[in-house]
Amino acid sequence: MQFFKDLSLSAFTAGFVAVLVGFTSSVAIVFQAAQAFGATPEQITSWMWALGLGMGLCSLIPSLILRQPVMVAWSTPGAAVLATAGLAGGFSMGEAVGAFMVCALLITLAGVTGWFERVMNRIPMELASALLAGVLARFGMQAFAAVQTALPLVLVMLASYLFARRLLPRYAVVLTLVAGVAWAAGNGQMRWSAVHWALATPVFTTPQFSLQALMSLALPLFIVTMASQNLPGVAVMRATGYQLPVSRLITLTGLATLVLAPFGAFALNFSAITAAICMGPEAHPDRARRYTAAAWCGLLYIAVGIFGAVVTGLLTAFPQELVVAIAGLALLGAIGGGLASALQAEAHREAALITFLVTLSGVTIAGIGSAFWGVVAGSIALFVQQYGRPRAPQVPR
Numbered sequence: 001m002q003f004f005k006d007l008s009l010s011a012f013t014a015g016f017v018a019v020l021v022g023f024t025s026s027v028a029i030v031f032q033a034a035q036a037f038g039a040t041p042e043q044i045t046s047w048m049w050a051l052g053l054g055m056g057l058c059s060l061i062p063s064l065i066l067r068q069p070v071m072v073a074w075s076t077p078g079a080a081v082l083a084t085a086g087l088a089g090g091f092s093m094g095e096a097v098g099a100f101m102v103c104a105l106l107i108t109l110a111g112v113t114g115w116f117e118r119v120m121n122r123i124p125m126e127l128a129s130a131l132l133a134g135v136l137a138r139f140g141m142q143a144f145a146a147v148q149t150a151l152p153l154v155l156v157m158l159a160s161y162l163f164a165r166r167l168l169p170r171y172a173v174v175l176t177l178v179a180g181v182a183w184a185a186g187n188g189q190m191r192w193s194a195v196h197w198a199l200a201t202p203v204f205t206t207p208q209f210s211l212q213a214l215m216s217l218a219l220p221l222f223i224v225t226m227a228s229q230n231l232p233g234v235a236v237m238r239a240t241g242y243q244l245p246v247s248r249l250i251t252l253t254g255l256a257t258l259v260l261a262p263f264g265a266f267a268l269n270f271s272a273i274t275a276a277i278c279m280g281p282e283a284h285p286d287r288a289r290r291y292t293a294a295a296w297c298g299l300l301y302i303a304v305g306i307f308g309a310v311v312t313g314l315l316t317a318f319p320q321e322l323v324v325a326i327a328g329l330a331l332l333g334a335i336g337g338g339l340a341s342a343l344q345a346e347a348h349r350e351a352a353l354i355t356f357l358v359t360l361s362g363v364t365i366a367g368i369g370s371a372f373w374g375v376v377a378g379s380i381a382l383f384v385q386q387y388g389r390p391r392a393p394q395v396p397r
Contacts, residue, residue, distance in 0.1 A: 003064060006289040007296075013174040014283035014330070015296030018071070018274035021139075021327040023304065024318065026076040033079040034264070036086025037096045046203035047264030052305020054256045054265045060298025062249060068242050069278045069294035071233070072253055073271035075225040077369050082266060085216050094208035099217035100261035101207055106222045107267070108254030116226065117246040120234045125341065126348035127355050127378045128235040133338030134359025134374055135232045135272050136331045143328020150321035156183045157322070161329045173282050173330045180322045191317045199307060202263045225267045227372035233270025235371075239338055240279040241287065272371075273327070276334040351382035 030051070034044045051074045058072035086096065110116045147154045160179035164172035184190050230250065237244050253268040277283065278293035342352040355378030363370045 002067075003292060003295065007292045008170075008284055008289070009174055010170050010282065011278075011284050011290065011293040012296050013171075013177060014278050014280075014290075014293040015298075015300060017173060017177065017326055017330055018271075018277045018293070018297045019300040019304065020318065021277070021323060021330075022073055022271065022274040024320070024323045026074075026079065029076060029079045029083060030074065033082040033086060033266070036083050037091055037093045039093060040203075042201065043093065043203050043205070043264065045198075045200045047266075049200035049202050049305045050260040050263035050265040051268075052200075052301050052303070054260045054268045054305075056298045056300070056302030056305060058249075058253055058256050058268060058298075059301065060295050062252065063291045063294040063298065066244065067288065067291050068244055069275070069283075069291045070244065070249060071271040071275035071278055071294050071297065072249075072268055073229070073274060074265075075221070075229050075267035075269050077224045077228040078221045078267045078269075081220045081224055082217065085220065089212065089216050091213055091217065092208065093205050095210055095213040096217060096266075097205045097262050097264075098207040098209040099213045099221065100266045101258055102209070102214055102218035103221045103225070103267055104254050104257035104261055106218070106254075107225065107257060107269075108251055110226065111247045111249070111251030111254055114247040116230065116250060117234075120231070120238075120246065123235075123375060123379070124348055124382065125238060126345055126352040127342075127375060127382070129239045129338045130342035130352035130355035130378060131232055131235040131359055131371060131374055132239040132272070132276065133335055133342055134356045135235075135371055136276055136335045136338065137356075137360050138362065139273060139324065139331055140328040140335050142324040143326075146321040146324050150189075150319065150325075153180060153183050153187075153189070153319065153321055154325050156180065157325045157329065170285065173326070176329055177326050180326060181318070184319050184322055189319045189322075191319075198310065200305060204262050205264075207262060221267055224368055225269050228369035229267075229269040229272070231375065232272035232371040233275060236272050236275045236279060237270075239341060240276070240334070242279060273331070277327075277330050280331075280334045280337075282330055282333055347386070348382060351378045351385065354378050354381045 034047050055072050059070055062070040157176050157180045161172055161176040164175040234246055257265050257268045278297055279290055283290045283293040343349050355374045358377045359370050359374030361370055363373060365373060
């Protein structure tokens with residue numbers, strides 16, 4: 001099978017790091033969202049089952065078919081919106097599931113009509129690259145900020161990364177992760193008590209539909225998922241050179257959410273941070289073989305869903321500083337490439353810089369994250385600067 005021929009240790013590690021970072025950085029928010037609707041422990045486990053299965057299958061199958069990395073994740077800002085609105089509105093789990101299904105239908109409609117892809121096609125590559133760099137730079141900053149609470153661990157990982165980049169660049173992230181885990185284990189920083197041996201059991205919840213849940217849950221969930229997740233997700237694809245069928249993949253995530261919503265899947269969408277890990281040169285020097293990293297990521301997400309509490313405990317056993325450090329170091333290449341591409345063309349440089357800075361600021365307006373406002377600010381700047389002026393001839397790159 002071609003997959004096993006294309007597979008490499010660096011690709012497997014990229015897939016593992018993507019799951020580690022994606023899961024541990026936001027699983028607490030998902031738990032809070034479930035608890036806001038009065039979820040029982042069994043229902044929370046069912047949410048993990050549904051989300052893990054949905055993310056895994058939507059990443060694994062398209063990656064193998066297209067031979068390109070397709071990365072799907074849950075909507076972290078969507079979970080934050082649900083956690084806040086759920087507590088404020090006193091919604092039941094049935095009403096929440098009904099809202100998930102309405103959101104899924106809206107995502108599917110966005111994919112079928114192709115309007116979202118048409119909007120993305122009008123965004124210049126420089127702005128997309130600046131958006132990518134702005135989203136990822138925060139993780140790079142967190143990696144070095146972690147020295148405040150875990151100086152020896154971060155220094156060990158940084159030294160391992162630099163020496164590995166010099167001697168074995170293909171396996172730099174692998175060796176850095178191994179060094180970090182070894183140091184954390186040797187110093188008793190691994191929380192093995194978090195591991196509980198149990199399989200996940202799906203719990204079906206009958207959906208209930210109400211106008212209040214539609215306005216307070218479904219529509220905000222749809223808006224932040226498209227603006228704060230799918231938009232930077234497509235930017236990562238474009239900035240890393242992958243021309244994926246965006247509309248068909250959005251339709252897939254919408255349908256998968258619709259099927260799994262009664263079990264707790266609230267919104268599936270393109271990932272940005274973890275996609276950059278699997279789509280970048282750290283996953284494999286050969287762009288055509290990086291799909292194996294996304295496929296491994298999908299398999300690991302499926303394992304997260306099936307084994308529920310076991311995998312949850314294993315992933316949360318890692319110190320938080322280790323997680324942010326390995327994420328930041330693994331994304332250095334993507335951050336540098338995004339900035340280089342964003343600032344390359346002088347005509348778009350200032351607008352790209354505005355996009356980068358607004359995105360990096362983390363500002364949230366009307367519940368919508370900085371990724372969306374970064375593109376809006378950069379597009380307005382570009383319009384003001386370029387409207388009515390003759391276009392400069394395109395220089396081949």
